[in-house]
Amino acid sequence: MTADQIADGSSSGLSVEDRAPGYKAPILSTGSEATRVIGVIALLSTAAMLAFGLLISPPDLFQGDSVRLFYLHVPVAIVALYLAFTITLIGSVIHLVNGSTFWDLLAGAAAEVGVVFLGLTLVTGMLWGRPTWGSYWEWDPRLTSTAVSFVLYLGYLAVRKLDMDPAARSRRAAVLGIVGFANTIIVKYSVSWWRSLHQGSTLKPLDSQIEGLMMFSFALGLVSMLSIFAWLVMHRFRLAWLQHRVDAHRLEAALLERRSEGEAGIAKSGLAPGGA
Amino acid sequence: MLRDARLVAAKDLRIEWSSKVLTAQVLPFGFLVLILFGFGISPERIVQGKDGRSVLEDVSPALFWLAVLFSALLALGRSFAIEADDGNLDALQLAGLEPAGVFLGKTAAVAVELAVLEVVVGSGALLLYGATIRHWLLLIVVLVTTTLALSGAGILYAALGAGLRVRDTLVPLLVLPVLAPVLLGATRATEAALFGAAADGWSWAGFLGAFSLLYLGAGILLFGALLEES
Numbered sequence: 456m457t458a459d460q461i462a463d464g465s466s467s468g469l470s471v472e473d474r475a476p477g478y479k480a481p482i483l484s485t486g487s488e489a490t491r492v493i494g495v496i497a498l499l500s501t502a503a504m505l506a507f508g509l510l511i512s513p514p515d516l517f518q519g520d521s522v523r524l525f526y527l528h529v530p531v532a533i534v535a536l537y538l539a540f541t542i543t544l545i546g547s548v549i550h551l552v553n554g555s556t557f558w559d560l561l562a563g564a565a566a567e568v569g570v571v572f573l574g575l576t577l578v579t580g581m582l583w584g585r586p587t588w589g590s591y592w593e594w595d596p597r598l599t600s601t602a603v604s605f606v607l608y609l610g611y612l613a614v615r616k617l618d619m620d621p622a623a624r625s626r627r628a629a630v631l632g633i634v635g636f637a638n639t640i641i642v643k644y645s646v647s648w649w650r651s652l653h654q655g656s657t658l659k660p661l662d663s664q665i666e667g668l669m670m671f672s673f674a675l676g677l678v679s680m681l682s683i684f685a686w687l688v689m690h691r692f693r694l695a696w697l698q699h700r701v702d703a704h705r706l707e708a709a710l711l712e713r714r715s716e717g718e719a720g721i722a723k724s725g726l727a728p729g730g731a
Numbered sequence: 732m733l734r735d736a737r738l739v740a741a742k743d744l745r746i747e748w749s750s751k752v753l754t755a756q757v758l759p760f761g762f763l764v765l766i767l768f769g770f771g772i773s774p775e776r777i778v779q780g781k782d783g784r785s786v787l788e789d790v791s792p793a794l795f796w797l798a799v800l801f802s803a804l805l806a807l808g809r810s811f812a813i814e815a816d817d818g819n820l821d822a823l824q825l826a827g828l829e830p831a832g833v834f835l836g837k838t839a840a841v842a843v844e845l846a847v848l849e850v851v852v853g854s855g856a857l858l859l860y861g862a863t864i865r866h867w868l869l870l871i872v873v874l875v876t877t878t879l880a881l882s883g884a885g886i887l888y889a890a891l892g893a894g895l896r897v898r899d900t901l902v903p904l905l906v907l908p909v910l911a912p913v914l915l916g917a918t919r920a921t922e923a924a925l926f927g928a929a930a931d932g933w934s935w936a937g938f939l940g941a942f943s944l945l946y947l948g949a950g951i952l953l954f955g956a957l958l959e960e961s
Contacts, residue, residue: 630957
């Protein structure tokens with residue numbers, strides 16, 4: 456068996472099902488046709504969002520220029536809370552059911568990018584809150600539940616980075632990915648219940664209906680954030696996949712080395728199997 | 732499953748009874764936290780418009796549950812520390828115990844420990860912070876449901892850190908955000924039991940009951956995946 460055979464995976468014992476869809480050996484970059492197209496979409500839509508959001512769309516009747524944060528803040532929040540952690544949930548369930556490496560790594564990649572987006576949601580929200588409500592932080596149900604989810608998924612990422620047996624680690628992460636999602640929902644309801652016992656929701660960031668140019672700028676923001684998210688997750692996933700394969704090959708190579716050492720030793724001593 | 736749970740719970744409680752770690756270390760810790768809160772919040776300050784209650788009395792439900800929460804972290808860590816040696820968790824499986832039974836047993840043992848802790852720390856809080864109980868039944872229901880919620884969700888998450896060198900730092904990070912709604916519900920319900928109308932408290936008690944059932948169910952279903960090491 457040659458080193459090339461090991462490198463291209465043809466003798467690694469990994470079946471075709473173990474590979475990512477569209478896998479072509481050997482992979483030298485985490486980019487592909489798809490990520491390049493998505494990357495171009497991301498760049499163009501972000502540029503368009505900046506132009507429409509900052510310059511072309513009109514200031515809001517009530518909020519003035521601070522409404523422009525809406526075009527960034529809301530898409531980021533939608534991608535983080537509704538897309539990223541849903542992928543993590545689905546990936547975790549499938550991994551626990553059939554042990555799929557693909558879904559395990561995808562769940563991890565989505566969570567990692569999702570945490571960044573959730574952090575951006577908090578930061579842009581606080582920057583928006585200062586001119587709108589007069590303070591960076593209000594103990595509003597939405598804010599509170601978002602902050603708790605942020606910490607929850609930081610914990611998820613901490614588990615994924617644990618120094619332990621990869622299979623057991625993936626299972627622990629998957630359990631956390633499932634229960635964490637459920638808990639995010641519970642936190643959301645409990646904190647809105649907590650406030651509603653005292654006062655109604657007084658904070659409605661956007662009570663005026665949006666239309667025309669504002670709606671278009673928002674749509675651009677959504678396309679921009681979705682494509683950036685997809686681009687990052689695809690690259691992150693491929694990187695994790697390559698790391699996974701490198702680990703598998705190292706193990707394979709080490710086993711081969713041991714085996715050939717053993718065979719050489721047996722040949723030298725004349726104690727071939729079945730002989731003597 | 733229930734027989735396995737009873738065996739595991741009895742084993743854990745026997746270990747705690749003979750080692751005295753809970754009574755000698757965790758209980759004093761809970762009491763210490765109560766006293767420290769007293770240092771941090773001046774007892775002389777009076778809240779305006781709240782029947783002349785002191786600040787300390789006004790926030791006593793929150794302080795009591797925070798003290799219980801921090802002590803619960805110690806009890807949870809302890810529950811898996813006693814299994815860390817000699818691959819004990821594997822041994823429990825090899826002995827033919829169902830994972831769901833192990834989960835329920837460890838949960839029950841921690842629940843009993845927390846119940847003892849709550850009675851002791853709670854008495855301390857009543858004495859130190861000068862609160863009085865208005866609705867006894869509500870308070871008892873809240874104590875029971877919160878204890879189940881803390882121990883059920885706590886054991887499920889503490890198992891994620893079982894057998895790791897970073898267990899002591901990882902488990903609080905995982906457990907505390909999960910228990911945030913429990914702290915919220917228990918505090919509101921206890922406030923109702925001490926100062927206010929019982930009606931508000933009962934809806935929170937219902938929430939705590941639902942939370943504990945949900946996590947007991949999740950633990951029964953998922954604990955196997957955590958125990959089953961490669």
